Amino acid sequence: DIQMTQSPSTLSASVGDTVTISCRASQNINAWLAWYQAKPGRAPKLLIHKASSLETGVPSRFSGSGSRTEFTLTITSLQPDDFATYYCQQYDDDFPYTFGQGTKLEIK
Amino acid sequence: QVQLQESGPGLVKPSETLSLTCTVSGASVNKNYWCWLRQSPGKGLEWIGCLSNNGNSKNSPSLQSRASIAIDTSKNQFSLSLSSVTAADTATYYCAREFGYKDPFDVWGRGTMVTVSS
Numbered sequence: 001d002i003q004m005t006q007s008p009s010t011l012s013a014s015v016g017d018t019v020t021i022s023c024r025a026s027q028n029i030n031a032w033l034a035w036y037q038a039k040p041g042r043a044p045k046l047l048i049h050k051a052s053s054l055e056t057g058v059p060s061r062f063s064g065s066g067s068r069t070e071f072t073l074t075i076t077s078l079q080p081d082d083f084a085t086y087y088c089q090q091y092d093d094d095f096p097y098t099f100g101q102g103t104k105l106e107i108k
Numbered sequence: 109q110v111q112l113q114e115s116g117p118g119l120v121k122p123s124e125t126l127s128l129t130c131t132v133s134g135a136s137v138n139k140n141y142w143c144w145l146r147q148s149p150g151k152g153l154e155w156i157g158c159l160s161n162n163g164n165s166k167n168s169p170s171l172q173s174r175a176s177i178a179i180d181t182s183k184n185q186f187s188l189s190l191s192s193v194t195a196a197d198t199a200t201y202y203c204a205r206e207f208g209y210k211d212p213f214d215v216w217g218r219g220t221m222v223t224v225s226s
Binding site: 032034036041042043044045046049055087089091093095096097098099100101102 | 112151152153154155166167168169170202210211212213214215216217218219
């Protein structure tokens with residue numbers, strides 16, 4: 001299985017800050033990487049696919065970058081609604097699809 | 109707007125079969141891939157498998173022998189059966205859509221908690 005390692009596991013920030021979350025794949029997944037936002041009791045939300053393509057309706061303060069094994073999610077000008085848990089996921093041909101362990105973004 | 113809603117028993121006994129249903133609105137189960145995932149308490153997300161109505165399926169090797177997904181076009185629903193459950197199968201189960209063969213999960217349900225206990 002392809003292992004996905006996210007860092008940090010917890011991130012404390014303030015409204016207006018810029019934060020970066022990292023995701024590393026244990027082998028080359030090209031750009032087959034997605035980022036999701038999850039909140040308790042709510043459906044997880046797809047933010048970014050193909051490493052850097054923003055989903056329709058997702059604010060432009062979210063951006064993704066990277067390829068092969070190293071990826072980042074950046075959120076600029078944090079808003080109160082952004083405090084959540086973020087997951088990366090690889091969806092390359094090599095099954096199973098796997099997720100990072102999550103990064104909890106907390107209010108400082 | 110596409111919406112998914114999981115339903116099923118919240119408590120299942122060990123060794124029995126866990127059965128969940130996902131009701132789809134705003135889209136047809138005749139298209140796309142329909143998937144199940146889960147998240148055990150305190151752990152990460154785990155993909156279980158996906159199925160399209162034309163019979164294409166993809167499954168996690170670790171659960172393939174126990175998990176089965178089916179599509180009911182008459183009700184616009186799909187389901188998960190997981191046999192021989194143990195406490196390790198206690199989790200929040202999510203249904204989701206994979207738009208195409210190599211796409212992320214673009215729509216999810218809110219999840220339903222299932223506890224395996226006698």
